[in-house]
Amino acid sequence: MSAVTARPQDEVIKVRNLVNRFGSQTVHEQLDLDVRRGEILGVVGGSGTGKSVLLRSIVGLLRPTSGQVQVFGEDLLNLSPERRSLVERRFGVLFQNGALFSSLNVVENVAMPLIEHAGLGRPDAQQLAGVKLALAGLPAGTETKYPAELSGGMVKRAALARSLSLDPEILFLDEPTAGLDPISAAAFDQLILTLRDALGLTVFLVTHDLDTLYTTCDRVAVLSQKKVLVIGPIDEVAKTDDAWVQSYFHGPRGRAAEDARAAELSHEVK
Numbered sequence: 001m002s003a004v005t006a007r008p009q010d011e012v013i014k015v016r017n018l019v020n021r022f023g024s025q026t027v028h029e030q031l032d033l034d035v036r037r038g039e040i041l042g043v044v045g046g047s048g049t050g051k052s053v054l055l056r057s058i059v060g061l062l063r064p065t066s067g068q069v070q071v072f073g074e075d076l077l078n079l080s081p082e083r084r085s086l087v088e089r090r091f092g093v094l095f096q097n098g099a100l101f102s103s104l105n106v107v108e109n110v111a112m113p114l115i116e117h118a119g120l121g122r123p124d125a126q127q128l129a130g131v132k133l134a135l136a137g138l139p140a141g142t143e144t145k146y147p148a149e150l151s152g153g154m155v156k157r158a159a160l161a162r163s164l165s166l167d168p169e170i171l172f173l174d175e176p177t178a179g180l181d182p183i184s185a186a187a188f189d190q191l192i193l194t195l196r197d198a199l200g201l202t203v204f205l206v207t208h209d210l211d212t213l214y215t216t217c218d219r220v221a222v223l224s225q226k227k228v229l230v231i232g233p234i235d236e237v238a239k240t241d242d243a244w245v246q247s248y249f250h251g252p253r254g255r256a257a258e259d260a261r262a263a264e265l266s267h268e269v270k
């Protein structure tokens with residue numbers, strides 16, 4: 001195979017001609033997107049541009065009005081339940097609110113997919129859940145706490161541990177740093193990078209957080225005008241001649257995030 005030919009297995013998510021309508025409202029119109037294996041792709045856009053709807057269309061929680069969505073080359077909505085469940089085991093999703101079961105403690109929350117989907121017995125599942133919690137950076141001693149007893153950052157880490165429980169190849173994150181203080185958010189960004197590097201994950205990351213984008217993303221996709229307006233490395237995307245892109249990346253918060261990244265890079269060089 002020639003070096004210039006993109007190998008099909010390099011694209012773990014392929015979206016073509018995606019249309020999503022709710023009544024008279026069109027959210028996506030002929031949207032195309034590819035996500036490459038091993039990358040961290042940040043998805044940004046103004047409020048209501050359809051970032052979460054795109055995520056839900058890809059993971060099979062929403063049947064699009066029309067178009068094709070493939071994950072690992074499979075169209076989830078047209079698979080038998082058994083086959084679909086096999087593909088679903090290959091990705092993990094961390095929703096905005098963490099979505100832990102309030103009646104289960106932390107280790108039980110993380111053990112649940114291992115019992116239900118991997119067929120492990122409770123003791124094995126709980127032991128493995130402990131490993132996942134450590135991987136997600138949950139401090140020892142928090143395993144037996146209930147979600148209501150945790151800080152926002154700990155809830156995110158516990159939910160992350162649960163989304164990692166079945167060793168996924170793709171991780172979908174919806175606003176993972178929303179509601180975290182800046183120090184916890186920065187620590188979470190580092191965790192995502194570490195996990196990607198250690199586990200070879202592909203990460204689909206919906207975020208408004210400019211620091212997260214600058215710190216973690218290999219590429220950024222901007223949703224605007226019902227499509228992916230532009231996709232590429234953040235410095236290229238930030239140059240796009242579009243009013244939203246310019247005010248987002250070059251407004252006060254965008255400049256601060258870019259300066260912080262530049263300072264970090266120069267610190268690494270020294």
Ligand SMILES: Nc1ncnc2c1ncn2[C@@H]1O[C@H](COP(=O)(O)OP(=O)(O)OP(=O)(O)O)[C@@H](O)[C@H]1O
Nearest residue numbers: 022025027045046047048049050051052053054208
């Ligand atoms: N199930 C649904 N029924 C009707 N409308 C919906 C449904 N889901 C989403 N929408 C609409 O689709 C649009 C896009 O919603 P979405 O949540 O994807 O936006 P977003 O880009 O993630 O926004 P935000 O940044 O504010 O979270 C919104 O106008 C929303 O009201």
